[in-house]
Amino acid sequence: MKITNSFRSHFIREILLPLVAVLVITFIAASATLSWATVKNNQDALKVQHGIIHASLLQSAEEMRQQQQSLAQWRLLIEHLQAASLDVPWMDENIGGWLSQMFNHQLVYILSAGQQIRYRWERPGMAANGYADEVVENARRWQADAPAIQPLQRVALIRLGGRPAMLAVSSIGASSDPRNADLLISVRFIDADYLQALSERSHLQGLRIIEDGNPLPLPARYTLRNLQGQAVGVLSWQPDKPGSRMLRFIGPVVLVVVIIITIICIVMIRRLWLSSLRLSSTLLQLSASEAQAQHIAFHDVLTGLPNRALVENRLNHSLLAAQKQSVALLLLDLDRFKNVNDTFGHHAGDSLIVEVANRLLPLVNNVDTVGRLGGDEFVIIYHPEKSARSVALLCQNIIDALNRPFMLLGNEAWVGVSIGVAIAPQDAVDRQEMMRKADIALYEAKHQGRGQCCLFAARMDESIKTRQLMASELRQALQQEKLQVYYQPLMNIDGSRVMGLEALLRWHHPGKGFVPPAEFIPIAEETGQIVQLGEWVLREACRVARQWPQLSIAVNVSPIQFRSAGFVERISEIVRSEQADSQQIELEITEGVLMDDTQEAKVIIDGLRAAGFRIALDDFGTGYSSLNYLSHFPVDKIKIDRSFIQSLDSGENATAIIESVVKLGHAMGLTVTAEGVETSSQMSALAEAGCNQLQGYLFSEAIPPDRIASLLSSGDYSG
Ligand SMILES: Nc1nc2c(ncn2[C@@H]2O[C@@H]3COP(=O)(O)O[C@H]4[C@@H](O)[C@H](n5cnc6c(=O)[nH]c(N)nc65)O[C@@H]4COP(=O)(O)O[C@H]3[C@H]2O)c(=O)[nH]1
Structure with missing residues (x-):
């Protein structure tokens, strides 16, 4: 299949690029949503972890307070402190040792109301560090700030020896003014043990103290602050990241889904490409056949010219x-x-x-x-x-x-x-x-x-309109039988006897008067009325023929009528129905009839002759005038056109022509008639040339049928 560049670029522009863009946007959006959910989940979890650390520290401080308080109100301790000399072994066993072993306090001091350290218990190895002064200093400050109305019980973070530690101070006994009371002081460093306990309590992993100035961005960090809000250390841990966990779980699934979607898209794009290609070639074929159909619709099949x-x-x-x-x-x-x-x-x-x-x-x-x-x-x-x-x-x-x-x-x-x-x-x-x-x-x-x-030219239009009007009037005249047939006699050569009659159509128009056949016959031919008209004339002529059986009756036949389907049969039928003798009827045809289709013309003429009609060739000399032509057609008579007869008066040439026509006609066994004989000299010349019959105004114009009898009975033409 041939892929055009325009199809390829169209496919890339309209289908591939948008699809890839949608895919990329979808993947980016999915990735962004996933990573946002991951980060958000992690951040939320971190906040919770912060809260847990905070709560754990508070709880640890509260426990320390309670651990200390149970001792600070202990009657035996108060009695021992009231004694002049302190029973140190008892104190070590019940106070320092107890707090250290039971609760992991690392430094324990009792400060007398006179601000002297009366008892000191320091976990082995710590005494040398000299924490006591710093601890006592903090305790004194708290004691000074404490309200006078209730016993002092305070736990807070401090920085001790460069390390964060939890300091707890309680006033001993039930004195309402803690400023005059003995103080029980204990310290617990935020050390590995502490952090271990904190980790167990908070379920956070990797708890450790880091230097506050650590430049690394540690998201999981908690700043330990003293009562004044100053940082005393920073706690860090290995944060729990549920978002990342989720990502680790969902990420591969999403990746697999993305890969599957991408593969599906590639397969779809490929199928789309192939079906678009098929569609495009179908469309191409369609438009080609449409163009072909267009061409056929607007062009002539034979020549290819516009139709x-x-x-x-x-x-x-x-x-x-x-x-x-x-x-x-x-x-x-x-x-x-x-x-x-x-x-x-x-x-x-x-x-x-x-x-x-x-x-x-x-x-x-x-x-x-x-x-x-x-x-x-x-x-x-x-x-x-x-x-x-x-x-x-x-x-x-x-x-x-x-x-x-x-x-x-x-x-x-x-x-x-x-x-x-x-x-x-x-x-x-x-x-x-x-x-x-x-x-x-x-x-x-x-x-x-x-x-x-x-x-x-404008006049042609006028003549067309006139012709159209005339055609419709002629139709009416025929329907209303307003037409008449006149008869012009055909004389023997000396003009003494009527041999026959020629039927000539006459139309007396109500407005225009007499309309010559030369005007309306062509119109009747154009409109096809001539067939009906000719048959009507024949019918009329048959009646006259029946009345004058000794005469031949000539009837004009138009070429249109001659070639109309079933002509021979129809006119035979008319003659039969009018009870006339077809041998009495002479059909006048023109040369044109013979020229147009010689083969068909011959068949028709043969048919007419077989039906008994005689055939005369009218207006001879005006057309091709080929006598040789005549030999192919079995006609009975030729009628020399009146233009030849009229030129007889003007020159010898016409005489010679007529003589030779007559000779040849006779040689072929034809009767020769001269039309339009107007003068006696023409008659004499025609007689000399050997013509058989004459027709013309010299003898008579065409007359209505009711005058035929008087014409025949007049002494001139009765023979
Ligand atoms: N100048 C002059 N004219 C003479 C003389 N003798 C006869 N004519 C005229 O010559 C014409 C002879 O008829 P056509 O040659 O058949 O010529 C006819 C014929 O072709 C046609 N036509 C007449 N009637 C019919 C008809 O019934 N059917 C058909 N198809 N054609 C007809 O119309 C043509 C003209 O007919 P018409 O006007 O009647 O004219 C007639 C006739 O009146 C003469 O001495 N001098």
């Missing part, structure tokens, strides 16, 4: 800036694409579309858009630098590019293109309006003949 949605989007953008930079919208429609598709198949059609796209792309700049709307419709959003001139140039380039032949399956094919152009801001600034106007211009381009480019 309608993207074109509309880009057009919207371009139109936003249209006030500053004009925008041209070109709608392109290939002229003979259907032909190519039908002749060479859909694969060839697809390659043609791709080739068209390839030819269009180099004609525009990067800022412009070439798109495909579907089928053979292309669109270009063009940003012209020099307004209409450069648009016209582009159009010409497009027409030239698409006029060049296309190589399809080893064959050359020609298509050509019609282009409609709308330019913003002058034509419109709104997308839909631009599309509509470019479409109108395209319609106009096609209408003018293929291979054209038309810039939108």
Whole structure:
């Protein structure tokens, strides 16, 4: 799996660092709490130990006081002291020795009221130290300070011979004024024995006396003070540290927990890394397929060009800036694409579309858009630098590019293109309006003949509106049977006899009066109404045919109607239902019908002929006029267009053309009719050329059916 640098740094920044930070903070907080609890526990314990030392010393002092007091009030001692001479052996045994052996007092003195030492007992080895004076000095001071109303009983720490010691002084006897009493004095040094006892009492270990000036910070220390509050020594001990004990117990557990948490975190981070990696690659794939989906949603699959949605989007953008930079919208429609598709198949059609796209792309700049709307419709959003001139140039380039032949399956094919152009801001600034106007211009381009480019003009819009109105009025007229069919006679060559009638549609518009078919037939073709219209005309013509069985009745068939599904069957059915003879009906088709799809046209023509209809090729000479072409189609008649007939008067060339058409027509066994014969000279020329039938105002205009009878019975045309 490929790891991108940005993914790595993102993971480190967003996941790893915060997680490590949380971990570190948690560990620091846990350590701090643990160490704080340890210290606090130790400190609290130390305070308690201080209290224990203090209480133990007090208790020890109180015991010393009680030990002394029992002797100080002893009657035998008082009697012995009242004797003239002191019984020292008795004193040693009962006072000094007793206090020393029983209670470990090391120095014992009795001071007489006259301030003389009357009795002295000093533990062996201590007499030489001369403690007596110092002890007596302290005792005298206490005696002097003592209140007169009660016996003196005092125990306090003193410093004796540079060592701390416990001094106890009691007045002997029951005298209420201790200042005149004998004093029992005893001393107990704070020595190893004392400390041992103190340790047992207090349960503190390592008790020892240290020098007060000890620079070492000893947390477990207790300053021994005399009555004046002066330090006489410092007690130190090995402190009990429950906090540290707890730490020793909890510490390893916490450490193990920390290690376990760290391992879990490492495993989690690793898993997170792997799943993030998977997620990231899934997201990458997703965004890639999203981009692909986006591309498909906005591009034409065949050519890869922007599709309608993207074109509309880009057009919207371009139109936003249209006030500053004009925008041209070109709608392109290939002229003979259907032909190519039908002749060479859909694969060839697809390659043609791709080739068209390839030819269009180099004609525009990067800022412009070439798109495909579907089928053979292309669109270009063009940003012209020099307004209409450069648009016209582009159009010409497009027409030239698409006029060049296309190589399809080893064959050359020609298509050509019609282009409609709308330019913003002058034509419109709104997308839909631009599309509509470019479409109108395209319609106009096609209408003018293929291979054209038309810039939108306001009049086109008007004509479109007029056409739309006309289409709806025509629909109404057809529904309400306001249309009529007139009939124009087809004459024999000398104009003496009516051979047939051509059915021609007439529309007397309530407001506009007579509307020529040339105006409304194309509209009916565009809207598809022509199928219904044509069938209605045929139905009317059948009635006339039934009435005049000796005449052929010609009916115009539009290319749209000709190619509509089930055409042959439907018109056969109409003729049958109207009880007419199909052999009496002559269907007039134009060359265009044959050109568009020769194969299909041939099948339809064969079908019509099999159904009994005769086929006439109308307006002959206006289209491709290829007689060679005719050999492929089994038609019965050609009708030379009236433009040729009218040019008969102006030059010999027309005569020659007509003569050769007639000759070839005859050679193919076809009847040749001349349309639009207006003068007798035209009639004579056509007769000379060998035409078979004539049609024109010279004989009659199209007339309503109720006048056919009078036309036929008039002496002129009854033959
Ligand atoms: N200047 C001149 N014109 C003459 C002369 N003799 C006949 N015409 C006109 O020439 C046209 C002949 O019909 P078209 O070539 O089939 O041309 C027809 C045909 O293509 C189409 N059309 C008319 N009726 C129908 C219809 O029922 N169905 C279809 N599909 N097309 C129709 O409309 C076209 C025009 O029809 P119309 O206006 O009736 O025009 C008719 C007719 O009135 C003449 O001596 N001089």
